[in-house]
Amino acid sequence: MPELPEVETTLRGIESHILNKKITSVIVRQPSLRWPVPASQLKQKLVNKTFSGIKRRGKYLLLESSGEFLIIHLGMSGSLRITQEIDLKKHDHIDIAFEDKSILRYCDPRRFGCFLWTENIDNHFLLENLGPEPLGNSFNGEYLFKLSRKRKTPIKNFIMNSKNVVGVGNIYANEALFRAKIRPTKHAGRVSLKSYEELSKEIVLILKKSIDKGGTTLRDFVGSDNKPGYFKQQLEVYGRQGEECKICSSILKNITIGQRSSVFCSKCQK
Ligand SMILES: [Zn+2]
Incomplete structure (x- = not known):
């Protein structure tokens, strides 16, 4: 599933190819994504216009045109590529073609992604309840600590909830909790400030590292019509259940929390 680093890499990959170029056509071959794609509205809003900016909010890409926004989410299996x-x-499923013959093309086998138009991103239902960006200034240990007091939800669910912080997917939650030595089932309200400081630091580190790795695959991604390669990472716990902990050699356990696989070391993570 495309996670925050893949979305950020996609943004960096497509940005220079789509900004300030006249859009010549919008073709929607398959409008039934997560929500119906408003094909005629997209044509009316975009043809003969340009994108003046692109930014990311959580895992959403926001492409600005004439003060309004195209909201794109890659869902479970979506990808964008630049092709001719x-x-x-x-x-x-979707093409946005530009005057220089390049095409921004959306592919999505499972069709859980979204292409929607909004005049206002501040009160859009997909965006208005999103928590802070993990790579932004307001995300830190103190923020998580204050927000989590009296919460009995497992810490892993707490950090994966986009109302609390956006973009911490399952792999990153597993890895960051291991590195911060916090057991994934621990109640969020019982995690100390010091541990939250460790945890927030680890979340930022792992996301940045993934984005940096994505940077190296960028060249392969843009201009080719292959799917973007998702980043092979050095993972300490995710997918390693039954294997030895790299720190203490105990066997890593796997439990299910919130229907997601959670691998941890019962000796290192308290
Ligand atoms: Zn261990």
Whole structure:
């Protein structure tokens, strides 16, 4: 599933190819994504206009045109690529074509992604309840500590809830909790300020590292019509259940929290 680093890498990859170029057509071949794609509205708003900016909020890409926004989410399996190819691959659902013949093409086999238009991003239902950006200034240990007092929810669910902080997917939650030595089932309200400081630091580190790795695959991604390669990372716990902890050699355990696999070391994580 595309996570925050893939979305950030996508942004960096497509930005220079789409900004300030006249849009010549919008083609929606498959409008049934997570929500119906408003094809005629997109054509009316975009053809003969330009994108003046692109930014990321959580895992949403926001492409600005004439003060309004195209909201894109990659869902479970979506990807964007820049191409000039006429030939389509299966699941290539949407094209936005530019005057220089390049095409921003959306592919999504499972169709859980979204392409929506909004005049105002501040009160859009997908965006208005999002917590702070983990790579932004308001995210730190003190923020998590204050927000979590009296919360009995497991810490892992707490940090994966986008109302508390956006973009901490399952892999990152597993890894950051291991590095901060916090057991994933611990009640969020019982985690100390010091541990939250460790945890917030680890979340930022792992996301930044993933984005940096993404940077190296960027060249392969833009201009080709292959799917973007998701980043192979050095993972300490995720996917390693039954193997030895790299710190203490205990066997890593796997439990399910909130229907997601949670791998941890019962000796290192308290
Ligand atoms: Zn251990």
